[in-house]
Amino acid sequence: MSPSPPHPAPERRIAADRLQAFCQAALQRAGMAAPDASVAAEVLVTASLRGIDTHGIALLPGYIDRLRRGEVNARPRMTLSQGSPSTAVLDADNGLGVVAACRAMGHAIELARREGLGWVGVRRSTHFGAGAYYAMMALEHDMVGLVGSNGPPVMAPHGGARRAMHNLPLAAAIPTFEEPPIVMDFAMSVVAFRRVVQAAREGRPIPLGWALDAEGRPTTDAAAASQGALLPLGHKGYALGILVDVLAGVLSGAAFGADVREKSGTGAPxxxxxxxxxxxxxxxxxxAAFKRRTDALVRHLRSTPPQDPAAPVRVPGERGAATAARRRREGIPVPSGLYERLRALAAELGVVAPA
Structure with a gap:
């Protein structure tokens, strides 16, 4: 009788504060200043708390690698240029995008406090992670937050056969009174590129309609799709993506379209x-009146009879808030493969692994 195949190691549950301490220590060992490392760690852990696992602590090994290779500037000198009483542009000096985006929203809040609204564009930045975090920064100030980003091309335009644009995430956060804040965070592709990469790593197929292969043919082969192009959310997702690229790239003075580089290096951000x-x-x-009105909108939408009684109508942000509350109590689930990568990273950097 042949032996049974070994069962994969179960996922671990690790407290958010322990993961944040680990992420901060690792980023500092990779060269970041303590305040910036703290900000970056909080962004990653918050994404994992809310269930955005592809853009949470799973990003840490890649960020560390890019910092150590010099593809991302660990100690950037970010500079702000005021354009008008309510607008500014931040030059991120090729620093970590999660730090640049936090600084941008922080300054936008300061401008809004004085002028009613504040807009900050960012150029010469890098991957900005989960946009919901920066949009939600506005909530505690009784403000609406809206953020977006471009990036290297991973998506085909509507009707196109090869990648020509990023999937251009857009996030918004709207304050409420008693209900969870309305929080939306989505890219303009059918699915996040990291889900395709993860499926390829695990040898799983992907649904038809997610992506094209390198020849522009629809595919269910995740490995082929990772070399091809994501598909947009129809013509509307494509159109919204153009808007995000104009606001994030064209208007800020950053690269746009297919000109955003996959990696930095040799002096080119x-x-x-x-x-x-x-x-x-x-x-x-x-x-207070505004927040009661948004509460009323949330309750109106949630009261709609569902098509499936087992799947009641929800409002964007509800699932993330519930997931965050549960994971704060129970810990953040860390799959065995990711945990082993974090342990190896800890040993390499000489920091204590999370447990």
Whole structure:
């Protein structure tokens, strides 16, 4: 009788504060200053808390690798240029995009506090992670937050056979009174590119309609799709993607379209562009009244009879808030493969592995 195949190691549950301490220590060992490492660690762990696992702590090994190779500037000198009383542009000096996006939204909030709204474009940046974090920064100030980013091309335009644009994520956060904040964060492709890469790593097929292979043919082969192009969310997703690229890349002075580099190096920055917008609610109405009105909208939508009684209508942000509450109590699930990569990274950097 042949032996049974070994069972994969179960995922681990690790407390958010332990993961954040580990991420910060690892980023500092990779050359980042402590304040920037703290910000980056919080962005990654918050994404994992809310269930955005592809853009949470799973990004850490790649970020560390790029920092150590010099593809991302570990100690950037970010500079801000004021364009008008309510607008500015941040030059990220090829620093980590998660730090640049936080600084951009922080300054947009300051501009909005004075002027009613604040807009900050970002150029010469890198991958900015999960946009929901930066949009949600506005909530505690009774502001609406809106952010977007471009990046290297991974998606075909509607009707196109090869990649020509990023999938151009857009995120927004809207304050509420008693209900969870309305939070949306989505790219303009059918699926995130990292889900295709993960399926390829695990040898799993992907659904038809997610991507094209390198020859422009629809495929279910994740490995072939990772060398091809994601498909946009129809013509509407394609059109919205153009808007995000104009606001994040063209308007900010960053690269755009297919000109955003996959990697930085030899003195040439990746030149990813972002934008951050903060809108002060009390420039329009009393914040409590606004938040009660958004509560009413949420309850109206949620009260709609569902097509499937087992799947009631939800509003963007509900699932993330519930997931974050549960994971704060139970710990963040870390799959065995990722945990082993984090342990190896800890040993390589000489920091304590999370447990």
């Amino acid at each position: 990746q030149d990813t562009g972002h934008f951050a917008l903060a809108i002060r609610v009390d420039a329009f109405m009393e914040p």
